[in-house]
Amino acid sequence: MLNEEKEFKFKITIVGDPSVGKTTLVKKYTTGSFQKDYIATLGAQFSKYGEVIEGNQINLFIWDIAGQDVFETMRSKFYNGSSVAIIVFSHAPEEFTSFNRITKWFKELDEYCGNIPIALFGNKIDLINEKDLTLNEDIVNSDLNIGKYSKDHNFIGYFKTSALTGQGVIEAFQKIVRDLYFKVKN
Numbered sequence: 638m639l640n641e642e643k644e645f646k647f648k649i650t651i652v653g654d655p656s657v658g659k660t661t662l663v664k665k666y667t668t669g670s671f672q673k674d675y676i677a678t679l680g681a682q683f684s685k686y687g688e689v690i691e692g693n694q695i696n697l698f699i700w701d702i703a704g705q706d707v708f709e710t711m712r713s714k715f716y717n718g719s720s721v722a723i724i725v726f727s728h729a730p731e732e733f734t735s736f737n738r739i740t741k742w743f744k745e746l747d748e749y750c751g752n753i754p755i756a757l758f759g760n761k762i763d764l765i766n767e768k769d770l771t772l773n774e775d776i777v778n779s780d781l782n783i784g785k786y787s788k789d790h791n792f793i794g795y796f797k798t799s800a801l802t803g804q805g806v807i808e809a810f811q812k813i814v815r816d817l818y819f820k821v822k823n
């Protein structure tokens with residue numbers, strides 16, 4: 638008897654402050670391209686992407702949720718049915734406030750999604766000296782401090798990414814998708 642292929646569907650919800658690179662991360666993962674010009678997401682953007690794991694089709698429905706406060710009341714509608722969430726912040730020095738708002742996003746996801754797996758992406762890693770994050774624990778967004786924060790909040794992982802260079806993007810998404818797949822396949 639032959640093993641039949643199965644189809645799996647997962648909704649990935651991506652949140653974070655405006656201009657941290659949520660949309661460009663999705664584009665890098667799904668198309669391999671980078672969009673240089675910033676265009677604000679209005680409400681939400683939806684992407685469908687497929688992968689195959691162990692011969693099984695994995696259909697991903699990726700929801701890129703607008704980060705502007707003006708959309709806060711409508712965001713709750715977009716969270717319904719989320720399998721996993723990704724909180725994105727920027728390592729760019731001029732966007733440091735996005736790091737300070739991780740807790741706000743975490744609380745919003747917890748309120749509207751309940752206990753789903755959450756990953757943390759520190760994007761725009763190409764705009765800083767990465768050695769500063771690994772060697773200097775006095776920096777609030779150092780690897781040590783973010784690692785502790787991630788562990789304290791039971792995040793499924795912290796990933797340093799660059800939508801511009803592609804650093805960490807494919808690997809981060811694939812780890813999340815594989816974790817979801819192996820969790821539900823049986």
